[in-house]
Amino acid sequence: MSINVGIAGLGVVAQGLLELASTNSERLSAIAAKPLCVTRVASRRLREEAALGSIPFSTDLDDLVNDDDLDLVIELIGGTDAAYDLIKACLNRGRGVITANKAVLATHGNELLEIARERHVPLAFEAAVAGGIPIIAALKTRFPANSVNWITGIINGTCNYILTAMSEEGVAFEDALRRAQELGYAEADPTFDVGGMDAAQKLAILVALAFDVPIEIDEVYCEGIQDITIDDIRHADEFGYSIKHLAIGRQEDDVIEMRVHPALVPKDNLLARVNDVENAVQLGTTNTGVLRFTGPGAGGHATASSVIADLTNIASGLYQQPGIGGKPLQARRMGDVSSEFFLSIAATDRPGVIASIGEILASHGISIASMVQKQEEVVRSDDSSVIPVVILTNSVVERELDQSLQELESLDDIASPIKKIRVVDLA
Amino acid sequence: MSINVGIAGLGVVAQGLLELASTNSERLSAIAAKPLCVTRVASRRLREEAALGSIPFSTDLDDLVNDDDLDLVIELIGGTDAAYDLIKACLNRGRGVITANKAVLATHGNELLEIARERHVPLAFEAAVAGGIPIIAALKTRFPANSVNWITGIINGTCNYILTAMSEEGVAFEDALRRAQELGYAEADPTFDVGGMDAAQKLAILVALAFDVPIEIDEVYCEGIQDITIDDIRHADEFGYSIKHLAIGRQEDDVIEMRVHPALVPKDNLLARVNDVENAVQLGTTNTGVLRFTGPGAGGHATASSVIADLTNIASGLYQQPGIGGKPLQARRMGDVSSEFFLSIAATDRPGVIASIGEILASHGISIASMVQKQEEVVRSDDSSVIPVVILTNSVVERELDQSLQELESLDDIASPIKKIRVVDLA
Numbered sequence: 001m002s003i004n005v006g007i008a009g010l011g012v013v014a015q016g017l018l019e020l021a022s023t024n025s026e027r028l029s030a031i032a033a034k035p036l037c038v039t040r041v042a043s044r045r046l047r048e049e050a051a052l053g054s055i056p057f058s059t060d061l062d063d064l065v066n067d068d069d070l071d072l073v074i075e076l077i078g079g080t081d082a083a084y085d086l087i088k089a090c091l092n093r094g095r096g097v098i099t100a101n102k103a104v105l106a107t108h109g110n111e112l113l114e115i116a117r118e119r120h121v122p123l124a125f126e127a128a129v130a131g132g133i134p135i136i137a138a139l140k141t142r143f144p145a146n147s148v149n150w151i152t153g154i155i156n157g158t159c160n161y162i163l164t165a166m167s168e169e170g171v172a173f174e175d176a177l178r179r180a181q182e183l184g185y186a187e188a189d190p191t192f193d194v195g196g197m198d199a200a201q202k203l204a205i206l207v208a209l210a211f212d213v214p215i216e217i218d219e220v221y222c223e224g225i226q227d228i229t230i231d232d233i234r235h236a237d238e239f240g241y242s243i244k245h246l247a248i249g250r251q252e253d254d255v256i257e258m259r260v261h262p263a264l265v266p267k268d269n270l271l272a273r274v275n276d277v278e279n280a281v282q283l284g285t286t287n288t289g290v291l292r293f294t295g296p297g298a299g300g301h302a303t304a305s306s307v308i309a310d311l312t313n314i315a316s317g318l319y320q321q322p323g324i325g326g327k328p329l330q331a332r333r334m335g336d337v338s339s340e341f342f343l344s345i346a347a348t349d350r351p352g353v354i355a356s357i358g359e360i361l362a363s364h365g366i367s368i369a370s371m372v373q374k375q376e377e378v379v380r381s382d383d384s385s386v387i388p389v390v391i392l393t394n395s396v397v398e399r400e401l402d403q404s405l406q407e408l409e410s411l412d413d414i415a416s417p418i419k420k421i422r423v424v425d426l427a
Numbered sequence: 428m429s430i431n432v433g434i435a436g437l438g439v440v441a442q443g444l445l446e447l448a449s450t451n452s453e454r455l456s457a458i459a460a461k462p463l464c465v466t467r468v469a470s471r472r473l474r475e476e477a478a479l480g481s482i483p484f485s486t487d488l489d490d491l492v493n494d495d496d497l498d499l500v501i502e503l504i505g506g507t508d509a510a511y512d513l514i515k516a517c518l519n520r521g522r523g524v525i526t527a528n529k530a531v532l533a534t535h536g537n538e539l540l541e542i543a544r545e546r547h548v549p550l551a552f553e554a555a556v557a558g559g560i561p562i563i564a565a566l567k568t569r570f571p572a573n574s575v576n577w578i579t580g581i582i583n584g585t586c587n588y589i590l591t592a593m594s595e596e597g598v599a600f601e602d603a604l605r606r607a608q609e610l611g612y613a614e615a616d617p618t619f620d621v622g623g624m625d626a627a628q629k630l631a632i633l634v635a636l637a638f639d640v641p642i643e644i645d646e647v648y649c650e651g652i653q654d655i656t657i658d659d660i661r662h663a664d665e666f667g668y669s670i671k672h673l674a675i676g677r678q679e680d681d682v683i684e685m686r687v688h689p690a691l692v693p694k695d696n697l698l699a700r701v702n703d704v705e706n707a708v709q710l711g712t713t714n715t716g717v718l719r720f721t722g723p724g725a726g727g728h729a730t731a732s733s734v735i736a737d738l739t740n741i742a743s744g745l746y747q748q749p750g751i752g753g754k755p756l757q758a759r760r761m762g763d764v765s766s767e768f769f770l771s772i773a774a775t776d777r778p779g780v781i782a783s784i785g786e787i788l789a790s791h792g793i794s795i796a797s798m799v800q801k802q803e804e805v806v807r808s809d810d811s812s813v814i815p816v817v818i819l820t821n822s823v824v825e826r827e828l829d830q831s832l833q834e835l836e837s838l839d840d841i842a843s844p845i846k847k848i849r850v851v852d853l854a
Contacts, residue, residue: 020572020714031571132715134569141745142561144458145447145735270721273700287447287728288559292721294697301714308572318568318745 002035003315006064008086009076010043010050013100013127016300017074017307018051028308032315040067043077065089072122072314074307075099084108091115091123098310100127100303106201109208109215110325122319124310129202130155130279132302133295134309139209140322143285148210150250150284152426155202157277157297158186158193159225159245163262164275167233167242173226185277195224196245196260203247206281207258209322211251213329216258221334223261232419235390236264236342239370242272246424257332263424264342270294284426335399340369340423343393345408346378346386346415353413357389364404367394386415392423429462430742433491435513436503437470437477440527440554443727444501444734445478455735459742467494470504492516499549499741501734502526511535518542518550525737527554527730533628536635536642537752549746551737556629557582557706559729560722561736566636567749570712575637577677577711579853582629584704584724585613585620586652586672590689591702594660594669600653612704622651623672623687630674633708634685636749638678640756643685648761650688659846662817663691663769666797669699673851684759690851691769697721711853762826767796767850770820772835773805773813773842780840784816791831794821813842819850 005021007014021028021038029035041050041057042064061082064073073090075097077083083104087097092115099105105112105128116123126136130153139148154160158180165176177194180186192198200220208215225245236243241264250257265272270292274280279297284290296302313319347353354373361368370392377385393401401420409416432448434441448455448465456462468477468484469491488509491500500517502524504510510531514524519542526532532539532555543550553563557580566575581587585607592603604621607613619625627647635642652672663670668691677684692699697719701707706724711717723729740746774780781800788795797819804812820828828847836843 016714024572028571132718134565134718137564137569138561141740142564142736143732144455144739145451146732268700270697270700273695273697285732287443287732289723289726289729291559291561293719295718296716299716302716305570305573305712305714309569312571313568316747318747320743320745 002037003032003071004037004039004069005311006040006042006067006070006073007038007076008042008061008064008073009078010041010047011076011078012300013303013307014041014043014076015050016304017076020301020304020308028312031312034315036311036315040064040070044082061086065093068093070095072096072098072311074311075101078103080104080107084112087112087123088115091119091121094119094121096122096314098124098307098314100125100307102128102198102201102205106204106215106217109205113321113324117321122314122321124314124319125205126310127303127306129205130281130295131297131299132306133279133281133293133297134306135206135281135293136209138293139206140320143288146288147286148283149286150426151206151210151248151281152271152424153203153206153247153279153281154244154271154274155247155279155281155297156193156196156199156245157279158190159199160274160279161185161277162194163225163228163243163245166228166230170230172230173228194226196222199245199247199260203249203258203260207249207256208324210249210283211256212324212326213256214325216329216331219258219329219331221259221261225262227419228262231388232344232421235344235372235374235388236421238372239264239342239392240267241265241342241423242267243421244271246271248424248426250426255330255332257337259334259337261422263422265424269425282426335402336397338395338397340395341393341401342421342423343391344419345389345391347389348384348413349377349387350413354389356411356413357408360407361393361404364400366396366401366404368392369394429464430459430498431464431466431496432738433467433469433494433497433500434465434503435469435488435491435500436505437468437474438503438505439727440730440734441468441470441503442477443731444503447728447731447735449480455739458739461742463738463742467491467497471509488513492520495520497522499523499525499738501738502528505530507531507534511539514539514550515542518546518548521546521548523549523741525551525734525741527552527734529555529625529628529632533631533642533644536632540748540751544748549741549748551741551746552632553737554730554733556632557708557722558724558726559733560706560708560720560724561733562633562708562720563636565720566633567747570715573715574713575710576713577853578633578637578675578708579698579851580630580633580674580706580708581671581698581701582674582706582708582724583620583623583626583672584706585617586626587701587706588612588704589621590652590655590670590672593655593657597657599657600655621653623649626672626674626687630676630685630687634676634683635751637676637710638683639751639753640683641752643756643758646685646756646758648686648688652689654846655689658815659771659848662771662799662801662815663848665799666691666769666819667694668692668769668850669694670848671698673698675851675853677853682757682759684764686761686764688849690849692851696852709853762829763824765822765824767822768820768828769848769850770818771846772816772818774816775811775840776804776814777840781816783838783840784835787834788820788831791827793823793828793831795819796821
């Protein structure tokens with residue numbers, strides 16, 4: 001008896017999957033110890049270029065639900081609504097699902113995983129986070145006698161490509177974004193990637209697996225990279241840091257931090273050297289020190305390859321539904337998180353300004369680790385001129401820092417808003 | 428019904444295992460869905476400090492073979508002979524085995540894995556290579572529709588610690604080795620590590636899994652780091668390279684290269700930045716680009732943690748015996764391998780010497796990518812003085828390079844032997 005597989009979608013990943021399934025057909029069937037056959041494809045629109053061969057195709061996703069000869073459905077349509085309906089209907093019919101869709105998991109994952117558990121059918125999603133990096137498998141099976149204490153990752157290739165181009169070639173954000181779009185690394189509407197939501201969704205999934213809590217996308221603090229300037233990158237560089245868009249999950253005393261934002265990373269940290277569209281995930285563990293994984297975060301073949309690994313693992317009985325949600329997620333508010341901060345303050349070049357900054361920070365218990373007053377004058381629209389003062393603080397609770405910034409911004413000699421970027425040194 | 432586990436050995440890993448199994452007892456049993464119990468420990472010598480509690484202990488390893496209440500035996504005694512006898516006897520009784528012992532796998536792995544396959548019992552060995560890095564699991568299950576084309580790794584922590592100390596602190600090999608011994612990173616007899624045999628054994632196992640060939644330790648070309656000097660490291664640094672002890676496996680047209688030796692690695696390669704006792708493995712794949720894993724290569728808790736992951740995977744039915752040996756290993760001789768080379772030639776400071784070097788290399792079709800004549804005079808025992816000439820060649824087949832070096836060494840103005848170190852740029 002064969003294992004019959006249906007595919008939803010005909011985009012880049014689906015086409016990569018059809019190609020890899022066809023060229024590796026014998027090997028895959030050998031691993032599964034029975035024939036693995038793609039017997040149905042459905043996609044809301046047909047792409048003429050797709051190599052469907054003789055596989056039945058329709059534009060009605062329900063055909064994948066109603067075909068009771070299918071053993072597994074691979075969901076590659078993306079988005080949340082139609083994907084949710086499809087996955088739920090398949091699981092409820094006792095049909096296993098493999099998905100590469102972080103958005104549907106971030107929004108409906110708890111419910112879908114619960115149905116999968118109840119129905120004893122697999123819902124696999126290695127490809128949903130960090131494409132080709134087997135991080136889901138590692139979190140699921142490799143740490144039974146170990147605690148993951150923190151996760152830090154570069155899990156959005158678009159942001160990483162843009163920040164790399166800004167850093168290495170000195171191009172502005174808008175130009176780097178345009179080039180990312182030309183290369184197919186960014187969507188026509190890039191908000192979802194550069195605004196951080198894509199990374200936030202992936203982080204919510206990683207955190208649920210690592211800490212056995214529900215997937216709670218609403219608890220992820222999310223900032224994008226739109227406001228990062230070449231000057232920020234240059235000033236950070238002078239302090240010995242790179243600016244990366246990081247996803248951070250950390251558990252401390254059962255309280256969990258989930259945050260996605262640009263961050264200063266020390267140049268000797270592996271993350272500072274992960275460039276272009278490459279992804280990276282670091283795990284801080286109790287008994288296995290720090291484990292680091294890097295690899296392609298996207299791409300049709302890399303993602304399809306992860307989907308196929310899920311497929312053969314399920315087909316050969318090597319799949320176990322991950323446990324998440326064993327305990328409630330108690331989230332730490334961003335205001336309660338302690339960080340060192342990089343501050344870039346545009347100040348009038350007038351005696352006493354630096355002293356005022358120092359006094360106000362000190363009155364909030366914030367000490368200054370480094371401060372540089374730049375000599376580059378910036379002329380503002382009202383013809384006054386300001387000079388950037390760049391500061392690295394010692395560690396401080398964010399709420400306290402924000403109060404000090406409010407006070408600073410109320411001064412006549414200081415422009416508002418003050419740029420703050422968190423420093424992250426988890427390694 | 429419980430799963431009864433026996434442990435062979437009472438060294439650092441076994442003690443870490445007993446501790447982790449005890450502190451995580453409930454969680455492990457929950458994962459396995461039945462109680463996991465260590466019910467017997469045997470070690471040829473008793474260590475008083477070991478926390479055995481009420482677990483029956485004996486100094487006769489055969490007790491682990493003869494106890495038919497045991498479901499699994501974890502072999503942590505190391506070495507080849509007694510470990511081989513124990514593993515073979517257990518497998519032949521239908522009892523699964525988990526081992527952290529690369530030496531026994533490198534010498535007897537094909538036979539032991541064959542017995543495991545025939546008897547349908549697991550023989551798991553994640554901890555045998557790169558300690559805490561889940562590289563065996565990745566190679567076994569994550570690439571069904573993918574080809575691994577090459578593997579490069581830093582898989583001996585002792586060598587990496589010594590080279591890091593030499594590079595970062597300028598201490599000589601002997602001093603770095605002594606410090607590694609004081610810190611417990613090197614054995615009293617360090618030959619096995621610094622001579623490269625430890626890395627060779629691990630490489631033979633990785634190659635077998637990656638390319639589906641038998642484990643053939645005798646086909647691994649093996650060089651250690653004993654002859655690397657501070658000057659080599661400094662000269663390589665000036666060319667933009669770090670010197671690392673690498674394990675390399677590569678498949679090309681069904682011919683397989685297996686080699687372990689010091690190598691110049693470009694400073695922007697991840698491997699150049701893996702320092703101290705940390706391990707790293709990089710996989711070059713057809714569909715998933717380059718995947719990189721780093722983490723602790725040794726240590727009681729990291730290794731025990733990998734053993735326990737094997738244990739819970741077996742206990743919960745998530746273990747599959749890896750296929751190796753599906754095709755014969757056709758090995759490439761080292762003389763047939765092409766590399767760029769770093770050469771350090773001690774030459775008399777006399778006009779015409781450089782020209783002679785250039786001519787001889789050119790007569791073998793070897794072109795010079797960079798050449799630096801150092802100004803540091805080295806006085807030899809016969810009171811003559813030599814000056815190092817440091818060369819980077821373009822890519823050349825090793826046999827041709829060796830012939831050119833023989834000719835060079837026959838010149839009066841050139842000291843013998845010439846130092847050659849391969850350049851590796853797989854990334």
